[in-house]
Amino acid sequence: MADDKDVLRDVWYGRIPACFTLHQDQVTEREAEPYYLLLPRVSYLTLVTDKVKKHFLKVMRAEDVEEMWLEYEGTPLKWHYPIGVLFDLHASSSILPWNITVHFKDFPERDLLHCSSNSVIEAHFMSGIKEADALKHKSQVVNDMQKKDHKQLWMGLQNDKFDQFWAMNRKLMEYSTEDGGFRYIPFRIYQTTGERPFIQKLFRPLSADGAVHTLGDLLREMYPAAVTHEGAEKRLQVVIHGIEPLLETPLQWLSEHLSHPDNFLHICIIPVPSD
Amino acid sequence: MTSWKSHLRSQLSRRDRTEKLPFTGVFTRLSETQERFELRCQIWEEMHSKSLENAEVDDGRQTKLLHLQLRESEHLAEKLSQTVSDLTAVLYLKEAEIQYWQSRVSHFHKEALRLAKGSNRMKSVLSEYEFTVECQGKELVSLQKEKERLKETLAQVQRENDQLLQCWMDRRREEAYRVNEYNNTQERWHRVLRHMKKHKEKPGTPEIMQTEATETQAQSKTQ
Numbered sequence: 001m002a003d004d005k006d007v008l009r010d011v012w013y014g015r016i017p018a019c020f021t022l023h024q025d026q027v028t029e030r031e032a033e034p035y036y037l038l039l040p041r042v043s044y045l046t047l048v049t050d051k052v053k054k055h056f057l058k059v060m061r062a063e064d065v066e067e068m069w070l071e072y073e074g075t076p077l078k079w080h081y082p083i084g085v086l087f088d089l090h091a092s093s094s095i096l097p098w099n100i101t102v103h104f105k106d107f108p109e110r111d112l113l114h115c116s117s118n119s120v121i122e123a124h125f126m127s128g129i130k131e132a133d134a135l136k137h138k139s140q141v142v143n144d145m146q147k148k149d150h151k152q153l154w155m156g157l158q159n160d161k162f163d164q165f166w167a168m169n170r171k172l173m174e175y176s177t178e179d180g181g182f183r184y185i186p187f188r189i190y191q192t193t194g195e196r197p198f199i200q201k202l203f204r205p206l207s208a209d210g211a212v213h214t215l216g217d218l219l220r221e222m223y224p225a226a227v228t229h230e231g232a233e234k235r236l237q238v239v240i241h242g243i244e245p246l247l248e249t250p251l252q253w254l255s256e257h258l259s260h261p262d263n264f265l266h267i268c269i270i271p272v273p274s275d
Numbered sequence: 276m277t278s279w280k281s282h283l284r285s286q287l288s289r290r291d292r293t294e295k296l297p298f299t300g301v302f303t304r305l306s307e308t309q310e311r312f313e314l315r316c317q318i319w320e321e322m323h324s325k326s327l328e329n330a331e332v333d334d335g336r337q338t339k340l341l342h343l344q345l346r347e348s349e350h351l352a353e354k355l356s357q358t359v360s361d362l363t364a365v366l367y368l369k370e371a372e373i374q375y376w377q378s379r380v381s382h383f384h385k386e387a388l389r390l391a392k393g394s395n396r397m398k399s400v401l402s403e404y405e406f407t408v409e410c411q412g413k414e415l416v417s418l419q420k421e422k423e424r425l426k427e428t429l430a431q432v433q434r435e436n437d438q439l440l441q442c443w444m445d446r447r448r449e450e451a452y453r454v455n456e457y458n459n460t461q462e463r464w465h466r467v468l469r470h471m472k473k474h475k476e477k478p479g480t481p482e483i484m485q486t487e488a489t490e491t492q493a494q495s496k497t498q
Binding site: 004018244 | 278279280282283284287288291293294298299301302303305306321335354361364365366368369371372441
């Protein structure tokens with residue numbers, strides 16, 4: 001069970017400084033000042049950018065306003081990915097604060113999902129939690145929860161309340177001692193190249209003979225190129241929450257402590273920055 | 276602490292030193308300033324609209340400043356009230372968490388007691404089984420000795436049986452030989468008698484017939 005609470009807190013309270021700038025093509029009544037915000041790594045863009053929207057709407061004409069969307073260096077930012085994942089994938093080697101461009105027109109239908117309200121984010125978030133629990137506990141834990149418990153998970157994320165969230169989430173991190181871990185580890189591996197949005201497959205925390213699977217074991221199975229052999233040049237970094245865990249880190253422990261609030265372990269494979 | 280865990284902790288700390296800590300103070304201050312600015316703008320608009328409605332009343336600068344301070348204090352009190360409410364909620368959650376962990380401790384304590392009882396019971400059962408195994412081992416040894424003794428006796432009896440059988444077979448063989456000889460003699464005697472009968476019917480040499488009859492009697496006497 002998750003009991004390294006300091007790690008849980010550090011993961012929850014991870015922040016990325018961001019500077020939001022209105023795109024130059026946007027027509028404004030007066031000059032729009034950039035807006036600065038500390039973004040929670042574990043949250044979603046559309047959940048934390050209300051103030052950004054209000055700030056820029058003040059300088060825009062109502063008839064020029066459509067759905068707001070964000071991009072970084074020409075890449076539309078998918079709101080349904082955790083903020084930390086977006087940063088690690090696209091901007092980890094850039095100078096801080098993270099410069100994000102704001103748009104209110106020409107919504108990229110092929111790249112982004114629409115997000116009309118917070119209920120859409122909530123539905124996506126709860127869907128992730130249920131999918132993760134299906135992998136971990138055959139959905140037994142999440143189905144035993146009441147609706148108010150689900151609501152508590154969502155409200156904890158929405159209002160950035162660590163204790164409120166974990167009071168409920170700890171149930172999703174429990175397992176029986178006989179099993180030794182979850183049934184399968186919920187994970188997604190993201191890469192900057194290729195058509196595939198992410199890699200997600202079934203993977204157990206323990207091997208058939210009871211040996212503990214590590215992050216290295218997962219990568220050797222799912223993304224062998226990310227594991228650098230001795231003597232070879234390291235080309236890729238394996239990043240979770242902006243850090244590179246050692247490959248011998250047990251996968252079960254990672255799932256309990258470094259999962260995002262949706263209970264998935266989001267792993268980014270990025271090229272080693274050339275300084 | 277295991278190396279991978281300490282590495283992870285240090286990486287998280289380094290990440291925050293790079294991404295969060297240098298910007299937290301500035302961004303927080305900026306946010307607070309923006310909030311205060313928006314509040315003052317709002318108050319200014321309210322006061323301006325009121326002064327337009329009541330054109331004759333001139334509140335004076337001091338009054339406006341007091342009004343502004345009052346509104347800011349109200350806003351601050353509202354925020355503090357929200358903070359108190361949040362901390363109270365956290366307190367309730369912590370109490371619930373304490374109760375939860377206490378119930379877990381109690382559960383594991385009972386589980387430990389149950390397992391200890393089970394362990395003691397199994398130990399006594401194990402010692403009983405060990406005693407039984409020891410007794411059965413001794414019994415097995417004595418039975419094996421008995422078995423060896425009985426095997427030897429059986430072998431001895433079989434040997435005697437074989438000897439008796441051999442002896443009986445020899446005697447039967449001798450008897451069969453004697454019977455065969457007797458039968459052969461009898462057959463020759465009958466042959467001679469038939470021959471004598473034939474000769475009796477026709478005139479023949481009595482000396483040959485006498486010799487044959489004498490040999491036949493001698494053979495039957497020796498048997």
